[in-house]
Amino acid sequence: MDKRIEGFSKLTKAEKINWIAQTHFKNPDKAKSILASYWNVNSELQNKHDEFIENTLTNFYMPLGVAPNFKINGAIYTIPMVIEESSVVAAASNAAKFWQSRGGFKAEVLDTLKVGQVHFLFNGDSSLLHSFFEKNKQELIEATNAFSKNMKRRGGGIQSITLNDKSSLIPNYFQLHLHFKTADAMGANFINSCLESIASKLKELARQKHKDLNEGKLEVVMSILSNYVPECLVRASVQCPITEFIPEKGWTGEAFAQKMIQAVEIAHKEPYRAVTHNKGIMNGIDAVVVATGNDFRAIEAGVHAYASKNGSYTSLSNAFIKNDVFHMELVLPLALGTVGGLTKLHPLVQWNMELLGNPDTKTLMKIIAVAGLAQNFAALKSLVTSGIQRGHMKMHLLNILNQMEASQNQKKIAFEYFKNHTVSVKAVGAFLKKNSL
Amino acid sequence: MDKRIEGFSKLTKAEKINWIAQTHFKNPDKAKSILASYWNVNSELQNKHDEFIENTLTNFYMPLGVAPNFKINGAIYTIPMVIEESSVVAAASNAAKFWQSRGGFKAEVLDTLKVGQVHFLFNGDSSLLHSFFEKNKQELIEATNAFSKNMKRRGGGIQSITLNDKSSLIPNYFQLHLHFKTADAMGANFINSCLESIASKLKELARQKHKDLNEGKLEVVMSILSNYVPECLVRASVQCPITEFIPEKGWTGEAFAQKMIQAVEIAHKEPYRAVTHNKGIMNGIDAVVVATGNDFRAIEAGVHAYASKNGSYTSLSNAFIKNDVFHMELVLPLALGTVGGLTKLHPLVQWNMELLGNPDTKTLMKIIAVAGLAQNFAALKSLVTSGIQRGHMKMHLLNILNQMEASQNQKKIAFEYFKNHTVSVKAVGAFLKKNSL
Numbered sequence: 001m002d003k004r005i006e007g008f009s010k011l012t013k014a015e016k017i018n019w020i021a022q023t024h025f026k027n028p029d030k031a032k033s034i035l036a037s038y039w040n041v042n043s044e045l046q047n048k049h050d051e052f053i054e055n056t057l058t059n060f061y062m063p064l065g066v067a068p069n070f071k072i073n074g075a076i077y078t079i080p081m082v083i084e085e086s087s088v089v090a091a092a093s094n095a096a097k098f099w100q101s102r103g104g105f106k107a108e109v110l111d112t113l114k115v116g117q118v119h120f121l122f123n124g125d126s127s128l129l130h131s132f133f134e135k136n137k138q139e140l141i142e143a144t145n146a147f148s149k150n151m152k153r154r155g156g157g158i159q160s161i162t163l164n165d166k167s168s169l170i171p172n173y174f175q176l177h178l179h180f181k182t183a184d185a186m187g188a189n190f191i192n193s194c195l196e197s198i199a200s201k202l203k204e205l206a207r208q209k210h211k212d213l214n215e216g217k218l219e220v221v222m223s224i225l226s227n228y229v230p231e232c233l234v235r236a237s238v239q240c241p242i243t244e245f246i247p248e249k250g251w252t253g254e255a256f257a258q259k260m261i262q263a264v265e266i267a268h269k270e271p272y273r274a275v276t277h278n279k280g281i282m283n284g285i286d287a288v289v290v291a292t293g294n295d296f297r298a299i300e301a302g303v304h305a306y307a308s309k310n311g312s313y314t315s316l317s318n319a320f321i322k323n324d325v326f327h328m329e330l331v332l333p334l335a336l337g338t339v340g341g342l343t344k345l346h347p348l349v350q351w352n353m354e355l356l357g358n359p360d361t362k363t364l365m366k367i368i369a370v371a372g373l374a375q376n377f378a379a380l381k382s383l384v385t386s387g388i389q390r391g392h393m394k395m396h397l398l399n400i401l402n403q404m405e406a407s408q409n410q411k412k413i414a415f416e417y418f419k420n421h422t423v424s425v426k427a428v429g430a431f432l433k434k435n436s437l
Numbered sequence: 438m439d440k441r442i443e444g445f446s447k448l449t450k451a452e453k454i455n456w457i458a459q460t461h462f463k464n465p466d467k468a469k470s471i472l473a474s475y476w477n478v479n480s481e482l483q484n485k486h487d488e489f490i491e492n493t494l495t496n497f498y499m500p501l502g503v504a505p506n507f508k509i510n511g512a513i514y515t516i517p518m519v520i521e522e523s524s525v526v527a528a529a530s531n532a533a534k535f536w537q538s539r540g541g542f543k544a545e546v547l548d549t550l551k552v553g554q555v556h557f558l559f560n561g562d563s564s565l566l567h568s569f570f571e572k573n574k575q576e577l578i579e580a581t582n583a584f585s586k587n588m589k590r591r592g593g594g595i596q597s598i599t600l601n602d603k604s605s606l607i608p609n610y611f612q613l614h615l616h617f618k619t620a621d622a623m624g625a626n627f628i629n630s631c632l633e634s635i636a637s638k639l640k641e642l643a644r645q646k647h648k649d650l651n652e653g654k655l656e657v658v659m660s661i662l663s664n665y666v667p668e669c670l671v672r673a674s675v676q677c678p679i680t681e682f683i684p685e686k687g688w689t690g691e692a693f694a695q696k697m698i699q700a701v702e703i704a705h706k707e708p709y710r711a712v713t714h715n716k717g718i719m720n721g722i723d724a725v726v727v728a729t730g731n732d733f734r735a736i737e738a739g740v741h742a743y744a745s746k747n748g749s750y751t752s753l754s755n756a757f758i759k760n761d762v763f764h765m766e767l768v769l770p771l772a773l774g775t776v777g778g779l780t781k782l783h784p785l786v787q788w789n790m791e792l793l794g795n796p797d798t799k800t801l802m803k804i805i806a807v808a809g810l811a812q813n814f815a816a817l818k819s820l821v822t823s824g825i826q827r828g829h830m831k832m833h834l835l836n837i838l839n840q841m842e843a844s845q846n847q848k849k850i851a852f853e854y855f856k857n858h859t860v861s862v863k864a865v866g867a868f869l870k871k872n873s874l
Contacts, residue, residue: 008505383660
């Protein structure tokens with residue numbers, strides 16, 4: 001069957017699905033009915049979701065769960081989490097509960113600067129380029145007026161523009177490096193529009209004033225925001241007296257604190273561990289990032305690059321004891337938005353925002369950082385006490401039971417039985433055969 | 438209103454929703470009906486999706502789109518993509534089309550080793566620990582027999598175990614560092630179960646044979662897989678004669694190739710650019726990772742850590758000209774699974790897998806790497822030719838129009854009008870007022 005096609009994007013949704021079902025599936029009717037079973041019965045709502053991206057066939061369900069009891073800077077939040085991985089919501093809820101009675105989480109925004117660059121080549125005298133830039137800097141900034149007016153009124157806009165000579169890295173390579181504030185927007189469209197206007201003005205000025213540059217040739221390579229935002233930072237922290245730091249029966253606060261600190265120290269010194277340590281943090285971060293209509297690839301890239309900023313990939317969180325008080329904290333970059341993008345388009349994003357009390361972007365930064373710290377705390381707590389598998393295996397058991405189409409009653413007795421038996425696909429299969437009610 | 442709650446996880450779904458609506462929403466009935474409007478009408482199917490995670494309230498829709506015409510190692514694929522960001526599916530489709538007529542994509546798996554570690558402290562003579570380890574290595578490995586038998590039959594299992602002395606990093610810190618192969622499973626449960634068994638055997642042996650260790654105390658901190666997998670690698674590449682490398686009218690292949698190479702070189706040397714360059718790659722990677730039921734946080738962490746492995750965060754892709762042929766390639770770690778986890782549980786994951794011809798894990802690694810390279814190529818092509826905003830603004834316009842509840846007819850004339858006018862929320866608002874059909 002020929003799987004190539006011309007003009008696919010111009011077909012209607014039904015035509016697209018027909019072609020795909022006919023050419024890619026053994027049972028085309030079944031393939032079509034599975035897609036259709038995920039459509040919303042309200043065609044207006046479905047149409048809205050179809051238009052988010054191109055060539056949409058149906059809605060991919062991701063579970064939306066919630067973790068209640070998060071005390072953050074004194075207020076209580078129920079946090080929405082969109083994630084396919086089991087145990088993450090449970091771990092967040094447990095961490096929230098643990099800290100609720102120990103003063104809760106604290107969080108503060110350290111800065112909100114975003115970055116964009118115009119990358120270009122210039123084959124002339126760099127001192128002439130510098131004076132040319134100084135002379136025309138204002139005009140370059142004014143080239144963004146059409147986009148900037150609204151943003152300025154909201155307290156944002158271009159904060160600085162500098163010319164960087166990077167010709168030691170690549171022959172003739174220079175860049176305009178800009179800082180932006182984007183108020184409650186993530187700001188990608190705003191920043192990219194500003195940069196493209198500035199680049200186009202830069203080319204125009206270089207053409208007009210080529211004598212100022214002694215005829216040196218200026219060539220723009222590209223203009224684009226950076227997802228590396230080490231000056232768009234938030235800190236989340238918890239603390240409690242060691243005497244109250246008891247994870248479960250059989251532990252002293254002192255022993256637990258020492259183990260937690262050892263685990264964090266290992267993540268500071270050993271990249272193999274740091275990557276997974278931070279992955280656990282991102283389980284919490286991304287779940288709320290997705291739930292609030294933000295772009296998790298942008299957040300992931302910025303966070304992991306920040307984790308490697310000192311030349312070796314390391315832990316984003318820290319833990320220590322000071323005056324008999326256990327402290328744990330997380331500092332990370334989060335370039336988020338609460339307006340624009342999906343925020344007003346996706347009804348469940350709006351629902352999640354209302355659940356959070358319609359926070360502004362700074363408040364959302366704090367909530368999301370706390371979700372990351374909570375996840376980190378919960379993962380380490382499991383790792384240094386019972387091991388990570390105890391919690392995981394319960395959900396794993398449920399998944400296997402569902403896969404084997406166990407009845408509700410079978411599930412119930414299986415949960416009892418496997419409290420004291422090792423979970424494996426084989427063992428569950430054998431158990432169900434014996435208990436085929 | 439008190440937003441704290443005890444025993445939330447034990448409530449039924451309806452009780453959870455009732456409590457949330459009453460305590461967090463101005464209009465509780467509306468809040469409840471929005472959640473309900475996203476439930477599947479088939480309660481059995483809905484129940485299946487509810488059980489993926491804890492405290493599930495409803496299904497968060499992510500659009501499932503497809504990008505056809507991907508030629509990979511000679512075969513044609515239509516690639517499923519789950520992503521909320523507009524332009525990604527369109528860019529993938531364009532890149533697929535471009536390369537389909539230029540030999541297509543090539544991809545190969547370089548290795549599939551995964552990593553797990555037992556982190557422990559030992560306060561005695563390290564040479565005694567080493568001889569203790571060598572003497573008991575076999576017994577440690579055999580402690581995993583209960584889990585390993587099945588995996589070995591499928592060609593996986595423990596590949597190596599070494600004792601690393603890391604006491605120069607942290608006093609008394611040692612680790613067992615293991616390599617695994619996990620066949621077609623991502624293997625997190627398998628690896629963690631093996632590690633916990635080995636750790637428990639290690640403690641037991643150290644207790645039994647404490648005289649061999651001269652009474653040195655051995656204390657396990659934690660046992661866990663690593664998401665840093667620099668030996669689980671795949672390479673994707675494209676190539677074509679420069680004379681055929683024409684992106685659009687007005688360009689020569691030579692000029693386009695030079696610009697593309699400059700753009701990649703900048704991403705190699707400048708971390709601010711590298712982060713966004715790789716973020717673009719991950720737009721393609723994650724969309725297929727999610728569509729095939731894999732864990733995008735694990736993939737993100739592994740990939741970005743790999744991008745910083747040489748001490749400075751850098752581009753994952755490379756571009757060059759050799760013998761008048763343009764080459765572009767991407768090498769990255771992808772620890773994926775095609776069995777276990779969500780793969781058999783989520784009906785749309787199964788649908789997406791069938792769309793791809795039910796690939797094994799190595800084939801899926803290749804497909805996903807190609808999706809990343811395609812995205813990278815498309816993003817750079819836009820950046821160095823028309824700029825990234827031209828494509829984005831069209832989708833941005835659609836989003837604004839939807840937000841303002843424009844009719845289909847208004848949308849149609851707006852698309853015509855804004856071909857030659859700057860898109861902004863204000864401009865679209867004014868346009869709709871004038872054209873209120």
